[in-house]
Every structure is written in structure tokens, then in C-alpha cells.
Amino acid sequence: MGIKEKLEEVERRITAAAEKSGRQREDITLVAVTKTHPADMMNEAIAFGITDIGENKPQEVRDKFEQVLPVKWHLIGHLQTNKVKYIIDKVCLIHSVDSIKLMDEIERQADKHDLEMDILIQVNISGEETKSGVSRDEVEELLLYAAKLKRVKIKGLMTIAPKTDNSVTNILHFDNIRQLFIDIKQKTYDNVNMEYLSMGMSGDYETAIECGANIVRVGSAIFGERNYSQREHRKGTEI
Numbered sequence: 001m002g003i004k005e006k007l008e009e010v011e012r013r014i015t016a017a018a019e020k021s022g023r024q025r026e027d028i029t030l031v032a033v034t035k036t037h038p039a040d041m042m043n044e045a046i047a048f049g050i051t052d053i054g055e056n057k058p059q060e061v062r063d064k065f066e067q068v069l070p071v072k073w074h075l076i077g078h079l080q081t082n083k084v085k086y087i088i089d090k091v092c093l094i095h096s097v098d099s100i101k102l103m104d105e106i107e108r109q110a111d112k113h114d115l116e117m118d119i120l121i122q123v124n125i126s127g128e129e130t131k132s133g134v135s136r137d138e139v140e141e142l143l144l145y146a147a148k149l150k151r152v153k154i155k156g157l158m159t160i161a162p163k164t165d166n167s168v169t170n171i172l173h174f175d176n177i178r179q180l181f182i183d184i185k186q187k188t189y190d191n192v193n194m195e196y197l198s199m200g201m202s203g204d205y206e207t208a209i210e211c212g213a214n215i216v217r218v219g220s221a222i223f224g225e226r227n228y229s230q231r232e233h234r235k236g237t238e239i
């Protein structure tokens, strides 16, 4: 199957999952995750209707930005403060904010470029130590801090489900974050708007949508397996 057929399949499944959860296809944003893939593959997907793409490394955004057709870029991976400057004027949404230090640097860079930046707080609800993201208990500190910021706008939550073959575990995980999302929505925090719930990847995007996600981040189900050996050749472009 080529990208076109894979994309059609993903589209069909997103539509079905949206309808199952009482929503419509338009209520869900599909972010096509293009990490490790070349610009021409990205342009092919854009030609087939992809409007949003996601990268997990700032240097890939920087390197591919000029070669890719106009599209909305999302930064979905761990972001070091010293790399915010490479992506601040290129992405529309940063999904992976997990510290006040990072919020401060995004504010500083956004101010420098005279723009506003939408962010999501990455929550690590499963408590897995290897994953980035703040714990459920730490979320409020970041929400309260948003009141101090003028350029940075908190727009929702993001999570990565633990790798598991047990879909029941994922449902519990997604339900948990959905509940947190609703709890925050019911309180009022200055400069916080719970619009986006970003959860679900190739293996679990339908489950995530059924649990309330309105952004899914899908890579391999559209583009096939990633070739990480390419990375070695790219070392020269590391920043």
C-alpha cells in the first residue's frame, strides 16, 4: 500500500471512531508524524490532503521547513530550552511542554518574534519514569503559571500512552487524562483554554478518539516503518 491508500484507511478509521464517540470527522485533527521521513514524502502526503504535520525533533523542523509545502507544523517531542529558538517562528502548536523553565523560554522567544504560541501540557499519567511529561499533581503549577505569561497560551493536554498490548490499560490511561481535561475545563485559570486533547498514535488512535481525543498523532500507519539508520547520516545537522 502506498501513502494514499494508507491515508485513506486511517481517514476511514478516524471517521468511524469519531462517530462512535458522537462526533464527526471535522472535530478531529490528524497530525501526520513525519519524523525521519524526507520532505518529498511529506509533500506527497500534503498533496493527498494532510494539513498538519508533527515532528519530534527541532532540528528536523529546521532542516525540512523550507522544502515542505505550506502546512501547519506541530512540535510533538521533548523540547530542550536551548532549541526553542529554532522552531518558535515555524510551528503552530507545541505539544510537549513539561516545565515552567520551558514555558519561560517559549515566552521569551515568542516575545522576541512578536508572536503568540499555543502550547499543550504533556502529562505522564501512567507514571512511567522513562517518559517525559509532568505528573497529574504537577499540572496545576503550570496552569497557574500561565497567568504570568502574555505570549504563551495553554490550549490543552497531551499524553503518550504506555507501550502495551493490553488495550484495556490504554483505555484506563486515556480515560484518566480525559477526566483531568474535564476537571481543568470546569475550573477557571487565567490564560488557559482547554481546547485540545492530543492523544493516540498508530497503535491506539481509534481508542484515543473514543476516549475523547481531538488531536491524534499518527506516523507509521501512514508512512510505514521509520528508518532510524538515516539518523546516523544526519548527524552533521544536529543542533
Ligand SMILES: *Cc1c(COP(=O)(O)O)cnc(C)c1O
Residues within 6 Å of the ligand: 033, 035, 056, 076, 077, 160, 200, 201, 202, 203, 217, 218, 219, 220, 221
Ligand atoms: C513518533 C511519535 C508519534 C507517532 O508514532 P506512530 O506510532 O508511528 O504513529 C506520535 N507522538 C509522538 C510524540 C511521537 O514521537
